[in-house]
Amino acid sequence: MMSRRGCVLATVLGLAIVGGLWAFLGGWYGSGPLEQEAHFIVPNGASLATVAERLEAKGVIRSSTGFALRARVFGGGGGIKAGEFAIPAHASASRVLAIISSDDVIRRFVTVPEGMPSIMVYERLKAQASLTGDVASPDEGSVLPDSYPFETGETREAVLRRMQAAMSRTLKELWAKRAPGLVVKTPEQALILASIVEKETGKPSERRMVAGLYSNRLRTGMLLQADPTIIYPITKGKRLGRRILQSEIQAVNDYNTYTMVGLPKHPITNPGRESIAAVLDPAKTDALYMVADGTGGHAFAGTLEEHNRNVAKWFAIRRQRGEL
Incomplete structure (x- = not known):
């Protein structure tokens, strides 16, 4: 039989083991x-040890060493994701690992409105402080207006x-559904005309009518005479902020449709999906002229x-x- 002293020692040892286990578990599941x-941002390619050090420095966990050890015991020690994560107050170490191993990355958005020039x-991309790296100004007409999610640290x-x-x-999809007999013969021409339609009317219900008018002018060889060009x-493509000068109306270049027949050489903005669709299915109209009507729209005439x-x-x- 075990002596009284042996029983005491065994009890003490057992309590120490239980206490240590409790502390180990408490350090994982207890409040942080x-x-x-x-x-909290997890950089691309960061190791568990590096992330643990950053978590400790930010005050999310108490010990980077303890976190890394417990993560390997309880969480497999891997699978952390790069990105930006929201860590709630007093999150346990277990919860922290679950968050940075999940797909629950904070997503931010950059929005390109219809008709925004390249x-x-x-400038909008450059102004996003959460993005990284440099970027060149895109070709005009190459960007589809929309809201685009991105992750912090993305380029x-x-x-x-x-x-x-x-x-x-989008251009490929809509071109495949185009109406027959169009005056535009290529997707590129459709994009150029759509950019003019986008800038000429801010009224969605007018897009097909404006597209029909300019299609008529192209078909008959008339000057388009679109001020935005x-x-x-x-x-x-930015706002001029003043009246157009007579010398600018008479300028000869690759864009000015007051001094050239046909389409400009390139788009003059980034048209939205609906303006492209309007050009590829324009209204059947005899309209050749339009002028503002005082309501935000236009009066059309044949x-x-x-x-x-x-x-x-x-x-x-x-x-x-x-x-006046």
Whole structure:
């Protein structure tokens, strides 16, 4: 039989083991030291030991060594993901590992509105402090307007490639569904005309009508006379902020549709899906002219005489507003 002393020693040893195990488990499942929710970034290619050191430095865990050891015992010691994660206040070490091993990465967005020119897409990407690396200004018309998610630390070039891939897919999809007898003969021509439609009307219901009007002008060899094509070489698509000068109307270049027949050489902005679709299925109309109607839209006309009457109405509206 075990002596009394042996029993005491065994009891003490057992309690020590239980206590140690309890402390080990408590260090894994117990509340952590983080006082309030914080965002934590796991860099690409970071090891568990490196991440543990960063977690300790940020006050998310108490001990990087203890975290790494327990992670290997309880969590397999691997599978952490790169990205930005939200760590709740007092999250246990177990919860922290579960979060940084999950796909619950914080996603941010960069939005390209319809009709945003490429120089402004470039500026928007550069302004995103959560993105990394440099990027060149994209070709005009190569970006599909939309909202694009990205992860902190992702490169600007990678986000831009997604924007451009989306435009390529969309243009291919819509071109395959185009109406017969179009005046535009290639997807590239459709994109150029869509960029003009995008800049010429902010009223979605007018897109097909504007596309029909410009299609008629192209088909009959008339000058398109689209004001945004005058402005583009001057500002690269940004607002001009003043009236167009007579010398600018008469300028000869690859864009000005007041001095050239046909389409500009390149798009003048990044058109949205609906403007591209409008060009590929334009309204059947005899319209050749349009002028603002005072409501945010346009009055359309098939003859110069009718157009002149619409222009007179527009000038009367402007005089009533005190703009003339």
